[in-house]
Amino acid sequence: MAAETEGKSASPSRPVIRIAAAIVVDAAGRTLLVRKRGTEAFMQPGGKIGDSELPIDALAREVREELGCRIAGAHRPLGRFSAVAANEADTVVEAELFAVELVGEIAPAAEIEEARWHHPDDVPAFPLAPLTRDHVLPLVRAWRQG
Secondary structure, eight states: OOOEEOOTTOOTTSOEEEEEEEEOBOTTSOEEEEEETTOOOBBOSEEEOOTTOOHHHHHHHHHHHHHSOEEEEEEEEEEEEEEEOSSSTTOEEEEEEEEEEEESOOOOOTTEEEEEEEOTTSOOSSOBOHHIIIIIHHHHHHHHHO
């Protein structure tokens, strides 16, 4: 059963954007983060789910378009999480999170300006999206602890 969590500021009166997002962890335990062109906050790869798309299909499309690689065959659904949107004022993002592995070289494209690996135990020297800060990094830290 999918976990449903709400960010501290999530409110039913705010517009909601449905997205699918990837949690990608490398052999060193670092998490892949991306930053969209013209923004400051780093977040998970992924994007909006189209009306007729399944979340995992939307994620595969976004990874292909924005990172130039693909999701390996296996993926693990982690649930639905909500947080204040990083780049859209007074909006909530509702994310279907998936643990995935990527195949191919990561090459930021489309709206992605930068991709970087971040260890979840390190204090970032850059801004994080609320979903990443409040849900993703705590999940990855919990995995590492066992």
